[in-house]
Amino acid sequence: MSRALMMSIAAVERDTGLSKDTLRIWEKRYGFPLPTRDTQGERCYPMEQVERLRVIKRLLDVGHRPGRVVNLPPDDLQTLADRSADAQGQPPRAGRGRQVGPSERAPDAAPLPPARLGFAAPSLPERWVDDALARVDQHDVAGLKRLLAQAVPTLGLARFITDACAPLLQAMGEGWLRGRFQVPQEHWVSQCLQQSLHAAIHALPPTDPAQAPRVLLSTFPGEPHALGLLMVEGWLTLQGAQVINLGAQTPTADLIEACEHHQADVVALSFSASAPAHLVQEALPTFRSRLPARVAVWAGGRNPLLARRAPAGVLVLDDLNSLSRAVHAWHDARVAPGDGSRA
Template sequence: MNNALQLSIAAVERDTGLSKDTLRIWEKRYGFPTPQRDGQGERTYPVDQVERLRLIKRLLDVGHRPGRVVSLPAQDLLALAERSADAQGLLPGQVRRRGQTAAPEANDGDGVLARWTGSPAGHPTLPPGPHIDWVHTCLLAVDQHDLIAVRRALRRALAQEGIARFITSVVNPLMVAMGDGWLRGRFQVQQEHAVSQAVQQALCAALHQLPLPQADDAPRVVLSTLPGEAHGLGLLAAEAWLTLLGAHPINLGPQTPLWDLVQSAEALQADVLAVSFTAAAPAPLVQDTLTELRSKLPRHVALWAGGQHPLLHRRPPADITVLGQISDLSTTVQSWRQAHPRRVPSAA
């Protein structure tokens, strides 16, 4: 690999999802990465170290601790990645199949989603036909670097499955399978990014087909992530799910500063502020920052935290509702409405 190319610390942060502070801490604590310095004394990173950092980030995302993996050589990281993929129940070449995720109607609360499992408004439902494993179809297209075929499959899946099933039976298992494939070396990072972008485009198209929220729809839910959490795919999925439930989602996009979140909750008259975390989010972000956010929000504004971060489920901060799966929004919204009957229109 040609190491002549050097990336700045800002470029590495964008490319890997690892913050600048994390990179500096690892350099001091674990002796990796080992950046060089440019003419201005700023850190620069050769591309082989960036590739290794990407692999470390993926291992963190599936639950490994920095102290175990950061100092490992590249070959040991690859071996660990293979074992980690095996531990998730996948044999080489296999992907997760449809049907492993519970159907959304099973956790639908008041049945709002039943109207939307066929097709979104403006999308005709395709006539019955042979079963199509959309995830498998997309993965085969990714293998061929045929991103147009991926986009075409996602559009057809959305039309045939409807938005709710599209999220639970296509989007979620597809992104899991892409991550597992990346761990095994089946896919490159640019393929994963391209699929993520295609899924985001499909979700945006679905949202445009749904009716806009009404002023009195409740709860009003402001969606975002905290600085350091750059992933916006979960926010789009939550926005779509909340819209299906007749709530009023307001998506600010990722990485909104804490005080801006507090001010937005007040300015937008939010009933709920919902933030999400990836599995590899720093522990202080999940515990300290989330606790600080709760302390600064008015008591009448509920705080929901979504994602699979272990700390959310082992030691959730006080007075915060934790959602592990996107479908958990159904019962959580229903519970909120039961606790706030005066805020819910009679037709909801």
């Protein structure tokens, strides 16, 4: 990507378990984290800082004090994390801890995972994918589930999506083309990923409905791929959206009815590379014309027709970064400055 992935302060709060007050106080007291500001003046954090915050949070959970760890250089922080992991000698419990206040430590602390808590060395995703593919080769469903269960708390949901789900799916697709994997293997891998994503998404604290865009998520009939919807649901939830995931292949009439019922602000649709051309060229513009003007339509996925022939009134999103920017733009347009209410 040409621009670094950024996360809002609300997304960082949900991802790390560190409260907004904690992040602001550390910024003033320790000079870290160092957010930028979006067009509305809200704090935004690059992924490198979020990864460092995850490590700091886990160190706090096992008894370290903020003043001794927040200002540590990344290498020293990782060394301390590795030592703490060795001292704990056991894997972490699943799930996220509660939020930690400015001068508070979680009493029910989860032990540190055994390696690379937040700083992913360039080879980490590749090694993880290779290990996962070996489980698929061996038809080891339980083994893959264990890998996924370890990856979610280690990476956090955002990087689980970008560094685990996405590369594993790409490798599975390449393996299928080469004859390495068969359709049944693709199906159970997809089910394992969906289960992990469901659990991780449901473990997130709820968003504030008064400040969150309500996003209806689905695909048109003829587009059966549901796993991508879950990845988008997770990413949108981290960005502070209130997501209603209808699953794949929702008839357009039902989509319109659901949009009215839920008073959706956005309908987000996914189009895979193999989606029939008429879904982009005909069904999408027709659907846009049948919705009220106040409802935004976002379209994403790997279908090349989206970039070449984007219908009028449809925002085409080509990656997760553009999805994040779309949520921020919604806030810029709909939320009055200094006010959490809808404009």
